[in-house]
Amino acid sequence: MAMAMAGAFGQSTMSPVARLCSHRTPPPPSVQDVVVQQLWSHDQIACCAMKSVHIRQQLLGEPLKLQTLHTHHRKQCRSRQHGVAYCAVTTEATTQVKDQKKLKLRADVRNLAIIAHVDHGKTTLVDAMLRQAKVFRKNQAVQERIMDSNALERERGITILSKNTAIRYKGTKINIIDTPGHSDFGGEVERVLNMVDGVLLLVDSVEGPMPQTRFVLKKALELGHKVVVVVNKVDRPSARVDYVMNTTFELFLELNATDEQCDFQVVYASGIQGKAGLQPDSLADDLEPLFETVMRCIPEPHVDPTAPLQMLITNLDYDEHKGRIAIGRVHAGTIGKGMEAKVCTPDGACRYVKVSELFVFENFTRVPAEIVQAGDICALCGISDILIGETLADKMDGVALPTIKVEEPTVKMSFSINTSPFSGREGKFVTSRNLRDRLYQELERNLAMKVEDGETADTFIVSGRGTLHITILIENMRREGYEFMVGPPKVINKEVDGKRLEPYEDAIVEVPEEYVGAVVDLLGKRRGQMLDMQVTGLESTTMVKYRLPTRGLLGIRNAILTATRGTAILNTVFHGYGGWAGEISTREQGSLVACETGVTTSYALSSCQERGQLVLAPGVEIYKGQIIGLHQRPGDLAINACKRKAATNVRSNKDQTVVLDVPLEFSLDDCVEYIQEDELVEITPLSVRMCKNPKLSKKGRY
Numbered sequence: 001m002a003m004a005m006a007g008a009f010g011q012s013t014m015s016p017v018a019r020l021c022s023h024r025t026p027p028p029p030s031v032q033d034v035v036v037q038q039l040w041s042h043d044q045i046a047c048c049a050m051k052s053v054h055i056r057q058q059l060l061g062e063p064l065k066l067q068t069l070h071t072h073h074r075k076q077c078r079s080r081q082h083g084v085a086y087c088a089v090t091t092e093a094t095t096q097v098k099d100q101k102k103l104k105l106r107a108d109v110r111n112l113a114i115i116a117h118v119d120h121g122k123t124t125l126v127d128a129m130l131r132q133a134k135v136f137r138k139n140q141a142v143q144e145r146i147m148d149s150n151a152l153e154r155e156r157g158i159t160i161l162s163k164n165t166a167i168r169y170k171g172t173k174i175n176i177i178d179t180p181g182h183s184d185f186g187g188e189v190e191r192v193l194n195m196v197d198g199v200l201l202l203v204d205s206v207e208g209p210m211p212q213t214r215f216v217l218k219k220a221l222e223l224g225h226k227v228v229v230v231v232n233k234v235d236r237p238s239a240r241v242d243y244v245m246n247t248t249f250e251l252f253l254e255l256n257a258t259d260e261q262c263d264f265q266v267v268y269a270s271g272i273q274g275k276a277g278l279q280p281d282s283l284a285d286d287l288e289p290l291f292e293t294v295m296r297c298i299p300e301p302h303v304d305p306t307a308p309l310q311m312l313i314t315n316l317d318y319d320e321h322k323g324r325i326a327i328g329r330v331h332a333g334t335i336g337k338g339m340e341a342k343v344c345t346p347d348g349a350c351r352y353v354k355v356s357e358l359f360v361f362e363n364f365t366r367v368p369a370e371i372v373q374a375g376d377i378c379a380l381c382g383i384s385d386i387l388i389g390e391t392l393a394d395k396m397d398g399v400a401l402p403t404i405k406v407e408e409p410t411v412k413m414s415f416s417i418n419t420s421p422f423s424g425r426e427g428k429f430v431t432s433r434n435l436r437d438r439l440y441q442e443l444e445r446n447l448a449m450k451v452e453d454g455e456t457a458d459t460f461i462v463s464g465r466g467t468l469h470i471t472i473l474i475e476n477m478r479r480e481g482y483e484f485m486v487g488p489p490k491v492i493n494k495e496v497d498g499k500r501l502e503p504y505e506d507a508i509v510e511v512p513e514e515y516v517g518a519v520v521d522l523l524g525k526r527r528g529q530m531l532d533m534q535v536t537g538l539e540s541t542t543m544v545k546y547r548l549p550t551r552g553l554l555g556i557r558n559a560i561l562t563a564t565r566g567t568a569i570l571n572t573v574f575h576g577y578g579g580w581a582g583e584i585s586t587r588e589q590g591s592l593v594a595c596e597t598g599v600t601t602s603y604a605l606s607s608c609q610e611r612g613q614l615v616l617a618p619g620v621e622i623y624k625g626q627i628i629g630l631h632q633r634p635g636d637l638a639i640n641a642c643k644r645k646a647a648t649n650v651r652s653n654k655d656q657t658v659v660l661d662v663p664l665e666f667s668l669d670d671c672v673e674y675i676q677e678d679e680l681v682e683i684t685p686l687s688v689r690m691c692k693n694p695k696l697s698k699k700g701r702y
Helices: 002-010 016-021 031-043 048-060 066-081 091-099 122-132 151-156 183-195 211-222 241-254 288-297 432-442 467-479 513-525 556-563 602-608 668-674
Strands: 109-116 163-169 172-178 198-204 226-232 265-270 275-277 310-319 323-332 334-336 340-344 350-354 357-362 365-368 371-373 377-381 391-394 411-417 450-453 459-464 484-486 494-496 499-512 529-535 541-549 569-579 591-594 612-614 627-631 637-639 679-683 688-692
Touching (some): 122 163, 122 198, 183 310, 198 211, 357 371, 432 450, 459 467, 467 668, 467 679, 513 541
Parallel strands (some): 226 265
Antiparallel strands (some): 310 323, 310 391, 357 365, 411 459, 494 499, 499 541, 679 688
């Protein structure tokens, strides 16, 4: 640890300790302070654990144990002499393990999850770890981001669902869980953290800790997991390792990490090159230092194989031949193929079941197994109605484990059947019964989502962690053949002590210096409050941090990209609930609405484009009330996009050439962000259209 933190805390002009303690008047030097100063000056490397203890003594008045510091210093020096990093283990934790005589140490298994902010290189690092473990043949063609097996994940370049894999290293099985990095899929991360004993926290060597880094690290620290920090992409020319390590350590302190958790091991890596090391300027030719760190610092599972069976179901999968597949970690006892057990819930309800098939993870496949011992992660078949959060327990003496709890949704959208003139042309599932079955089926594996019945029999309210969380569901449904309509996203407010509260989020925007003014103006209009502004390691790039209501973020992504010519990067994470911020105007322009059903023509669109920006090209079939463009002024405008040039007997000397602008390409996410209260998005397997809501539009307007 000390070796890895040397550059971060020994070379910085002002350490996190100095920044945190600068506002206090330093007390007179005590015996403890003198000893600490002697230890630091003797070794000339500041240890995180010693610093965190010292901080707590100064800020919180906690006692400082000299014996603990001397022991820790000797272990640090001994580890440096042998060229390895020291991982702290508390005396209290060791005593607890000794007291639990029934627990058995499984040294042949490690369970870890890889967590990080979006696009910090989690899946790429997993690819490199799989190659290091020689999972592939030398002549085997391997695609990039092999863990992103979902077609939608590959198209968007993000991880949506957490996935399990396992590799062998020196006779030890390492179960690895690749998790999503986007804040909207935080529920996936919260679930899988119940299956592991430690985590690899990836931090970009340029960006440093980002909003989602704080969220996932907070969840891991609350569960008491051991954290290994991996500073990824150190091969980038603009890497700033000292800054990243300082901000990462400060983040640990802000999240109230224990002294042992603050004494984290640091590994520097380049996932795309498959290299790692304990120093940023001396990486090994492979990931050997990373694997050795995992073996030393990720604790082995402490289990009781003789206790009654307890297995918490954390994930679900489906196979056409085997049916529903339940995935989880065996916390106690053993489970075998053909074993009779019972499924328990925290409310005390139980039902008896039988495990027909049992699997363990090896590389990319599920390998059949006859028996799985406590401490390992497995998958089982034969229970068609099992759900996430339920416990598979012993038939006679089984007891339910605490269920999985995730954060509450913050955004909701209405789903209804398609009532447009083009309904039923492309979809396979178009009825309200089909829509209801599919939405409630999603609840079985998506714990962060909620579904409620709407005001009418054919309307349903779907709540999620964000607009992306819900649009991913919409995209999956349209690819499955569903046809329906969705309304604009709305925030979920709360009423506490008679006060109206709404969700707030922290938004971080990375933008070139010349567009900072436009971003600040946009966020300010949406009731945002600036928290920080600083220049990053990249040339002329500024990072702006705001806290604003979730309502203000609806539709802001396109506005920021337009104002910055597509150069800005926006990241958000849920902060909490706060007071009502007042009215917010999210859209100033109206829409261009078709007043006639037919096929668009170049002749008609040439006059329509003078009123705003079009989203359709010539030759597209439209219907009355469909949105075909963006009006350049406030308010909607009804236009005729289907009229043709009148045919006469008079021969013109020259045909008029029609020049049309390139229409705007609106994706599903763009349409959902654009629409307002009186508008809908029509979803079909082949098309995504925007239209006015006939129930809310003025009578006879279109």
